[in-house]
Amino acid sequence: xxxxxxxLSQQAPENYVAGLGRGATGFTTRSDLGPAREGPSEDQIxxxxxxxxxxxxxxxxxxxxxxxxKEEEEDDERFQDPENEVGLFATGAYDRDDDEADRIYQxxxxxxxxRRKARRLVILSxxxxxxxxxxxxxxxxxxxxxxxxxxxxxxxxDHREVREKQEREEYEAKxxxxxxxxxxxxxxxxxxxxxxxxNIPEVGDLTGKNRxxxxxxxxxxxxxxxxxxxxARNSTEFDTSVNDGAQTNGSKSxxxxxxxxxxxxxxxxxxxxxxxxxxxxxxxxxxxxxxSASTIDPxxxxxxxSKTELKSQDYDIGDIxxxxxxxxxxxxxxxxxxPGYIALARLHELADKPVKARDVMAQCCNLNPxxxxxxxxxxRLNEGHNAKVIAAASVKENPQSTRLWTRATELExxxxxxxxxxxxxxxxxxxxxxxxxQLVQLSxxxxxxxxxxxxxxxxxxxxxxxxxxxxxxVETVDEARKVLNTCRRAxxxxxxxxxxxxxxxEQVGSKIxxxxxxxxxxxxxxxxxxxxxxxxxxxxxKCDEEGAILTGxxxxxxxxxxxxxxxxxxxxxxxxxxxxxxxxxxxxxxxAIYAYILRIWPTxxxxxxxxxxxxxxxxxxxxxxxxLEKAVEAVPQADxxxxxxxxxxxxxxxFDGARIVLGKAFNQSPSENIYLEAINLEARNGQIDQARxxxxxxxxEAGTDRVWIKSVAFARTHPSPNDTKPDSTALDLVTQALQLxxxxxxxxxxxxxxxxxxxxxxxxxxxxxxxxxxxxxxxxLWILLSQLEEFQAGxxxxxRSVLDRARAANPKNDRLWLESIRLERxxxxxxxxxxxxxxxxxxxxxxxxxxxxxxxxxxxxxxxQRKPLSLEAAKVVESDPNLFxxxxxxxxxxxxxxxxxxxxxxxxxxxSDWGDSWAWYWKFLGMHGTEEKREDxxxxxxxxxPRHGEVWAG
Numbered sequence: 001x002x003x004x005x006x007x008l009s010q011q012a013p014e015n016y017v018a019g020l021g022r023g024a025t026g027f028t029t030r031s032d033l034g035p036a037r038e039g040p041s042e043d044q045i046x047x048x049x050x051x052x053x054x055x056x057x058x059x060x061x062x063x064x065x066x067x068x069x070k071e072e073e074e075d076d077e078r079f080q081d082p083e084n085e086v087g088l089f090a091t092g093a094y095d096r097d098d099d100e101a102d103r104i105y106q107x108x109x110x111x112x113x114x115r116r117k118a119r120r121l122v123i124l125s126x127x128x129x130x131x132x133x134x135x136x137x138x139x140x141x142x143x144x145x146x147x148x149x150x151x152x153x154x155x156x157x158d159h160r161e162v163r164e165k166q167e168r169e170e171y172e173a174k175x176x177x178x179x180x181x182x183x184x185x186x187x188x189x190x191x192x193x194x195x196x197x198x199n200i201p202e203v204g205d206l207t208g209k210n211r212x213x214x215x216x217x218x219x220x221x222x223x224x225x226x227x228x229x230x231x232a233r234n235s236t237e238f239d240t241s242v243n244d245g246a247q248t249n250g251s252k253s254x255x256x257x258x259x260x261x262x263x264x265x266x267x268x269x270x271x272x273x274x275x276x277x278x279x280x281x282x283x284x285x286x287x288x289x290x291x292s293a294s295t296i297d298p299x300x301x302x303x304x305x306s307k308t309e310l311k312s313q314d315y316d317i318g319d320i321x322x323x324x325x326x327x328x329x330x331x332x333x334x335x336x337x338x339p340g341y342i343a344l345a346r347l348h349e350l351a352d353k354p355v356k357a358r359d360v361m362a363q364c365c366n367l368n369p370x371x372x373x374x375x376x377x378x379x380r381l382n383e384g385h386n387a388k389v390i391a392a393a394s395v396k397e398n399p400q401s402t403r404l405w406t407r408a409t410e411l412e413x414x415x416x417x418x419x420x421x422x423x424x425x426x427x428x429x430x431x432x433x434x435x436x437x438q439l440v441q442l443s444x445x446x447x448x449x450x451x452x453x454x455x456x457x458x459x460x461x462x463x464x465x466x467x468x469x470x471x472x473x474v475e476t477v478d479e480a481r482k483v484l485n486t487c488r489r490a491x492x493x494x495x496x497x498x499x500x501x502x503x504x505x506e507q508v509g510s511k512i513x514x515x516x517x518x519x520x521x522x523x524x525x526x527x528x529x530x531x532x533x534x535x536x537x538x539x540x541x542k543c544d545e546e547g548a549i550l551t552g553x554x555x556x557x558x559x560x561x562x563x564x565x566x567x568x569x570x571x572x573x574x575x576x577x578x579x580x581x582x583x584x585x586x587x588x589x590x591x592a593i594y595a596y597i598l599r600i601w602p603t604x605x606x607x608x609x610x611x612x613x614x615x616x617x618x619x620x621x622x623x624x625x626x627x628l629e630k631a632v633e634a635v636p637q638a639d640x641x642x643x644x645x646x647x648x649x650x651x652x653x654x655f656d657g658a659r660i661v662l663g664k665a666f667n668q669s670p671s672e673n674i675y676l677e678a679i680n681l682e683a684r685n686g687q688i689d690q691a692r693x694x695x696x697x698x699x700x701e702a703g704t705d706r707v708w709i710k711s712v713a714f715a716r717t718h719p720s721p722n723d724t725k726p727d728s729t730a731l732d733l734v735t736q737a738l739q740l741x742x743x744x745x746x747x748x749x750x751x752x753x754x755x756x757x758x759x760x761x762x763x764x765x766x767x768x769x770x771x772x773x774x775x776x777x778x779x780x781l782w783i784l785l786s787q788l789e790e791f792q793a794g795x796x797x798x799x800r801s802v803l804d805r806a807r808a809a810n811p812k813n814d815r816l817w818l819e820s821i822r823l824e825r826x827x828x829x830x831x832x833x834x835x836x837x838x839x840x841x842x843x844x845x846x847x848x849x850x851x852x853x854x855x856x857x858x859x860x861x862x863x864x865q866r867k868p869l870s871l872e873a874a875k876v877v878e879s880d881p882n883l884f885x886x887x888x889x890x891x892x893x894x895x896x897x898x899x900x901x902x903x904x905x906x907x908x909x910x911x912s913d914w915g916d917s918w919a920w921y922w923k924f925l926g927m928h929g930t931e932e933k934r935e936d937x938x939x940x941x942x943x944x945x946p947r948h949g950e951v952w953a954g
Contacts, residue, residue, distance in 0.1 A: 275867070275899070277871045320347065320351050323347055324344065324347055327340060327343055327347060330343075330344075331364075335367050336367065336368060338364055338368050338371040338374040339373070341361060341368075341374065342373060342377045344360050345357040345361045345364075345377060345381065348360065349381070354381065357381050358381050358382060361377055361381055364377075365378050365393075369397040370398055372398060372401050375390070375391075375393075375394035375397075375398070375404055376394075376407055378394075379391050379394070379407055379411070391407060391408040392408070394408070395425075399428045402434055402435060405422070405425035405429070405432075406434065406438065408421055408425075409422055409425075409438060415442055418442055419442055422435055426439065431459060433460060433465065433466060436452070436453075436456040436459075436460070436466060437469075439452055440452050440456070440469070449473060450470070450473055450474065453466060453469055453470040454470065456470075457470055457483070457486075461486070461490040462490055462491060464487060464494055464496055467483055467484065467486070468484075468496075468497075470483050471483040471487075477504070480504055481504070484497060484500055484501045484504065488501070492523065492529075493524070493529035494529070495520060495529070498516060498519075498520030498524075499520075499539060499555070501516055502520075502548075502554065503551050506548055507548075513550055513551060514554050514558075517554040517555060517557075517558045520558075521558050521559060521562070530562065531559075533559065533560065533562055533564075536555055536556075536559040536560075536562070537560075537589070540553075540555040540556050540586075540592070541584065541589050543555065544586050544588045544589050545586070549588045552588060552592065553591075556589060556593055556596060557592065557596055560574065560577070560593065570600075571597060571600075571601060571607070574593055574596065575606070575607070575610065578590045578593040578597075578610065578614075582614065587618045587619075591611070594607060594611040595611075598634075602634050603634055603635050604635075605638045605641070608627070608630075608631035608634065608635060608638075608641060609631075609641070609644075611627050612624060612627045612631060612644065615627050616648075616943075617943060624648060625645075625648065628644060628648065631645075632645055632665075636668040639669060639671055639673040639674055642661065642664075642665035642669070642677075645661050646658040646661040646662050646677060650681060650684075662674060662677060662678045662681065670701065672698065672702040672704045675694060675695075675697075675702055676706065676710055678694055679691045679694045679695055679698070679714070682694060683714070688718050691714065691718075692714070692718070695707070695710065695714060698711075699711060703740070705737070705741040705744045705746075705747070708733065708734075708736075708737035708740070708741065708747065709737070709744070709750065711737075712734045712737065712747070715727070715729045715733055716730045716750075725758075727757060727758065730750075730754055731751070731754050734747055734751045734754065738751065743775060745778035748767055748768065748771025748774065748775065748778075748781060749768075749771065749778075749781055749784055751767040751771075752764045752767035752768045752771070752781075752784060752785075752788070753784075755767055756788065756792065761793055764788055764792070765788060765789075765793075768781055768784055768785035772785060772806075777809075779806070779813060779815050779816060782806035782809075783816075783819050785802050786799045786803050786806070786823065787799070789802060790823060796823070796827050800820070800824075803816060803819055803823065804820075807820070812844075812845055812846060813846070814852055815851075817836065817839075817840035817846055817849075817852060818840075818855060820836050821833045821840070821852075822855070824836060825859060825860070830860065833860060834860055837852065837856050837860055840852050841853075841856070847876060848876055848878070849880075850877050850880025850882040853873035853876070853883055853886075854882045854883055854885070856869065857869045857873065857890070858886055858889070863893075866890045870883075870887045874887070879910045881907045881914045881916070882916070884903050884907035884917070885903075885904070885907045885917050885920050888900045888901075888902075888903035888904045888920070889920070900924060901924070904921040907921070908940070908944075912940075912944035913944065913946050913947060913948055914946060914948060914952070915946035915948060915949035915951075916950055916952050917946075917949075918941050918944070918952070919951065919952060921937060922938075925937060
């Protein structure tokens with residue numbers, strides 16, 4: 001063992017001061033404002049600085065060693081800067097600049113002391129001049145008996161250092177340090193005997209090692225009885241049998257905590273949570289489509305708050321008391337603050353103390369007689385005659401307050417009394433539009449109302465509202481024009497007067513309505529009072545809503561381009577304005593905007609299509625035909641417009657008219673689209689031979705791949721009487737077409753389907769294989785080849801191999817993954833199907849595919865897992881009609897018809913071109929819908945005209 005002592009038992013080095021290196025000199029307590037123990041002495045600091053200078057190779061500092069400070073000149077610790085205590089920078093580098101700075105500061109301090117001493121000597125010399133007692137006293141304001149003592153106080157040897165020392169000693173006597181407080185105890189230790197010293201207990205070793213050892217000794221472990229373990233085991237046990245005598249007085253003896261487990265309620269709660277989460281996910285997807293994650297209606301929110309009824313029993317009496325004390329302090333602090341009184345009165349009202357509430361408001365009105373809010377609250381709290389008295393006092397104190405006069409009028413029940421109050425108010429407030437309107441509304445005679453409005457217009461010539469009201473009730477049109485002209489001269493910067501004048505002319509059937517709006521635009525532009533485009537559109541829609549259609553159209557024609565440059569994308573902006581008007585139900589304004597667009601761009605195909613669609617959805621059949629007639633005349637090369645015109649004629653039952661339209665189209669543009677539409681028209685009308693002749697003509701004049709595909713399909717559905725074998729003509733046509741277009745996968749698919757219908761499996765396999773090699777990206781060809789091997793050849797292995805090669809050639813394709821999964825499911829291999837589904841839904845593959853999630857939810861998982869999977873899929877897939885239809889079918893299977901209908905609606909809105917959604921929705925409505933709902937959905941289906949779908953054939 002070594003004889004070296006441990007660290008805590010070693011003696012501290014010489015001149016060691018704990019914490020000196022980091023600037024610490026002790027701790028401070030509440031009872032001791034200074035340091036708890038003395039810091040390093042001046043000699044120690046000098047020695048430390050000298051040692052530091054020697055280590056750094058710098059000269060010994062001379063500032064604090066040159067002149068010894070006297071003991072009485074030490075700075076008091078309570079005047080020191082706490083941020084710059086002694087020893088804070090003792091370990092820093094002390095160089096020559098620091099030494100020079102110290103000497104300069106010391107010289108300045110000594111010079112200031114010399115100046116103060118010299119000033120006191122000068123004062124004393126003046127006082128010692130030969131003066132009489134009276135003159136000296138009068139000169140310096142000193143009293144005769146105390147003259148000698150007061151002059152003695154000016155002795156230069158008793159200067160401020162002595163006074164400061166006395167103050168410091170007085171302060172230390174009043175606020176002793178900790179060591180001074182225990183000084184008497186320390187002195188009393190000298191009388192302690194040796195025996196008493198021996199009886200003092202040991203402090204003990206509190207180092208970290210021994211403390212941890214003692215803590216470990218305190219941690220004791222005991223063996224737990226078997227009864228405790230058995231009780232813990234049985235605490236979570238559920239009994240499935242009922243013992244006789246186990247219940248007494250309606251309670252179970254073994255159910256200690258009184259809880260019961262209802263698994264039916266747990267399952268119902270779980271289903272409800274899943275349903276709420278599904279709704280949230282659906283709302284989230286809808287918000288994502290609209291461009292906003294969440295929307296809040298602030299007006300509706302505030303309205304719902306205002307409708308909330310507050311009852312005193314709904315609140316804790318302690319809360320009411322606390323709020324009352326706070327409000328009492330508010331009004332005591334500022335008695336001229338009416339909101340504080342109003343809040344206190346409403347608190348008393350909430351607490352069912354109406355008398356206190358009225359007293360508070362009476363006090364408030366006395367202290368704040370010119371506060372409208374205070375008077376109105378006081379009137380509200382009172383009823384009947386008291387309220388009228390208070391209202392009379394309020395208007396007496398505030399005769400210019402329209403709100404108080406209005407409230408006083410409302411308190412009257414007799415119309416004559418109301419008129420009397422309003423006339424008195426108008427004597428004081430002749431410029432108040434609100435009071436004039438109330439007085440006119442009380443007038444039952446039209447002549448009296450006319451006189452009142454005339455008087456009001458003369459008093460308030462700038463009020464447009466009063467002039468417009470007068471113009472409505474005058475007897476003749478000329479008088480109305482005079483009123484509007486007077487108002488227009490008084491308000492040259494207001495557009496509402498011009499609009500009213502235009503509406504007046506429209507009502508009388510005048511033709512100068514357009515000229516009025518043109519003059520309005522010129523006048524407002526000269527006055528720099530022109531409205532913005534959006535404001536003009538709002539005014540036009542307001543006119544449309546109120547029946548002034550012509551005025552709204554004139555507004556659009558004169559102001560739609562205002563403020564726009566030629567370089568702006570005006571056409572796009574105008575189209576957006578039209579769509580916005582349609583969404584708000586203002587169809588006439590949308591027609592006016594489309595007419596304006598077509599006036600500037602008469603050959604715009606998109607504008608004509610948008611205008612035709614507006615008439616198709618919201619207009620009449622004749623208007624639609626008129627728009628399409630103008631469209632094909634303006635854009636004769638637009639095949640889509642010709643085809644739409646012919647279809648509208650045919651759907652209305654005018655077959656000859658459709659033929660005439662297509663005949664005109666042949667003369668203007670004999671394209672493949674016109675040929676195919678003519679063929680469809682003849683085939684739908686039963687003219688098979690004419691359709692066949694048109695196809696032959698189309699193959700010769702416009703022999704595109706679409707024409708050949710249509711010819712093959714027509715030959716299969718309408719075989720020729722000269723065919724010796726089924727589909728022989730179609731097979732000859734597809735063979736000729738493949739020589740011209742070998743890279744068209746639809747032709748290869750048609751050839752394989754023809755061979756399949758003839759039960760020529762090797763030839764069909766060859767056609768599909770050759771097509772897949774020529775068109776490796778054609779997914780339908782791979783699927784057809786796989787289904788041929790599965791259904792016709794009966795080889796699951798070959799079908800699986802085909803799909804594997806297809807996925808290798810087309811990675812991340814959900815249709816191929818879906819077909820592979822369905823292949824395994826049809827083969828009865830659900831394990832392989834689930835494995836493929838897990839691979840397909842990986843983030844690196846097709847985890848956002850709606851068809852894959854639908855297949856998994858409906859076919860690969862148990863029924864109890866359909867809702868949780870639907871929620872998970874709705875979070876991953878943003879918007880997919882397949883998934884929405886699957887979720888709707890899940891609710892349908894659970895007989896939650898409203899939820900199912902909601903999800904079907906979402907499916908058809910997400911993609912109206914997907915026909916499968918419409919088919920499922922129609923089937924649902926056929927079983928659970930009303931006749932009115934079915935008619936509505938059928939109308940939407942006709943407008944959507946879906947052309948795509950897994951089962952739907954457009």
